[in-house]
Amino acid sequence: MTAFKVLPVPADAPEPLPEPAVGDLRLEAVLGVLNDPLRLGIVRKFLLEREEFDHSCGWLGLDRPKSSLTHHFKVLREAGVIRQRQYGLERRSHVRIDDLEARFPGLLRLVADWTPPEPA
Numbered sequence: 024m025t026a027f028k029v030l031p032v033p034a035d036a037p038e039p040l041p042e043p044a045v046g047d048l049r050l051e052a053v054l055g056v057l058n059d060p061l062r063l064g065i066v067r068k069f070l071l072e073r074e075e076f077d078h079s080c081g082w083l084g085l086d087r088p089k090s091s092l093t094h095h096f097k098v099l100r101e102a103g104v105i106r107q108r109q110y111g112l113e114r115r116s117h118v119r120i121d122d123l124e125a126r127f128p129g130l131l132r133l134v135a136d137w138t139p140p141e142p143a
Contacts, residue, residue: 027070027120027131036108042119043103048126056102057134061087062095066104069118070135 043049057063065085085092096116099105104123105116123131 027124027135029120037110038108040100040107040109040114042100042106045103045122045126048103048122050127052102053104053123053127053130056098056104059095059098061085062099062104063134064139065095065099066118066134067137069105069116070120070131 057066096105096107096114100107100116103119106119107114107116118131120131
């Protein structure tokens with residue numbers, strides 16, 4: 024089983040961009056955004072490989088246009104899966120581990136422990 028370490032918010036971190044409150048998180052919205060393989064992969068990478076508090080989308084190393092990644096990150100944020108902060112011209116993100124665990128216990132563990140099928 025995967026253990027999640029919630030990293031402390033740095034004192035100089037900007038305020039998060041608009042996002043749903045914990046009580047407003049909806050399971051169907053979270054599962055809906057995780058239905059997309061790219062977004063599921065983004066969340067899994069954040070959960071499994073993070074060493075810092077926030078990461079830019081470039082950290083993921085995805086060969087996708089910036090506009091496509093911006094869209095996917097916005098969808099994840101609006102569903103309440105990630106939290107984003109604006110650092111100058113760059114948005115940095117992390118998974119809302121505490122909030123999602125409080126609302127949907129065990130969901131992130133399922134996401135992290137899931138093994139993608141081998142390509143055919």
